[in-house]
């Protein structure tokens with residue numbers, strides 16, 4: 001049996017743990033040969049692959065990034081203005097691959113679904129710091145990102161407290177607020193602004209004034225996709241050559257300027273950016289990535305193709321690729337962590353009455 005592995009989309013901590021688990025499990029249990037596909041779908045389009053030996057997959061458990069490389073721009077259906085999908089499928093056959101394990105997020109798995117319809121045997125493994133994939137409670141990379149943001153909040157707290165300032169921290173997450181919400185709760189934020197609930201500037205200012213009257217400083221966590229009521233998400237840049245060209249970012253600074261006009265306090269904004277994605281995975285993400293990796297190997301062994309490994313209520317299972325393709329999992333109004341935040345008096349920038357009506 002000959003199996004390809006690729007990692008697609010933005011890198012995240014735990015990718016190497018997943019590659020290691022998938023490859024070792026296939027080698028040990030199925031005597032499979034593993035072909036590493038370089039730089040996500042770019043490797044299939046540009047025909048760049050290399051064999052992965054058992055030792056290539058050893059010693060990488062704790063390593064951040066991906067030994068295979070990745071791309072969040074290489075879409076075989078729209079690559080530099082042309083459709084390369086037929087060429088990708090014939091390359092897959094010419095390599096003698098029995099299947100490809102595609103480790104990716106919503107975008108990568110949407111592409112995987114389209115390729116599976118063209119006859120490629122694919123098993124998907126979910127990854128992304130954003131945690132925005134449908135049908136799974138978690139994606140690996142998320143826990144590490146939340147830990148990094150939480151540590152940053154702990155650091156912002158002591159400097160914010162010393163200067164009696166409003167400290168804003170902007171997180172990643174695209175159009176979903178999972179990182180901001182979880183890190184905001186873990187870091188004891190006073191205000192958490194999410195893309196799912198457009199905020200009212202007056203409410204944000206009111207929450208800061210309330211904090212100024214007791215603790216004299218405030219901590220705001222804002223997701224990069226957050227937007228004011230009636231407004232739009234802030235775009236950092238629009239890439240020239242990608243089918244999905246929008247990169248969000250900059251809302252932290254905009255919020256700082258707007259808040260300074262409404263408050264007496266000084267306001268400072270920090271954006272963690274790619275620091276949230278780099279470096280070593282947490283123990284949780286190492287175990288999680290290893291579990292989903294070996295489960296993908298089991299699906300391959302059982303010839304269960306066109307499926308994605310998922311984890312719900314701590315149980316591994318799988319769903320069809322089409323169930324996760326072309327969708328984004330947002331924070332729902334009845335989310336447990338959101339309710340925790342609200343119960344603790346953390347503002348989400350909307351008036352209490354709106355909040356209650358949204359939640360019933």
Ligand SMILES: Nc1ncnc2c1ncn2[C@@H]1O[C@H](COP(=O)(O)OP(=O)(O)O)[C@@H](O)[C@H]1O
Nearest residue numbers: 009010072073074075104105106107108110244
């Ligand atoms: N809904 C979609 N359908 C098809 N391709 C998509 C979709 N969304 C994103 N893509 C493409 O998928 C690739 C990876 O997407 P990205 O969102 O960056 O990573 P991830 O796989 O982590 O979600 C990019 O080439 C992007 O253009």
Ligand SMILES: O=P(O)(O)OC[C@H]1O[C@](O)(COP(=O)(O)O)[C@@H](O)[C@@H]1O
Nearest residue numbers: 009010105128129130172173174247
């Ligand atoms: O690395 P880039 O191209 O700037 O992309 C940044 C985006 O990638 C992410 O870090 C991860 O997103 P994906 O998992 O969908 O790739 C987002 O949180 C962020 O908006």
Ligand SMILES: [Mg+2]
Nearest residue numbers: 105106107128
């Ligand atoms: Mg994505």
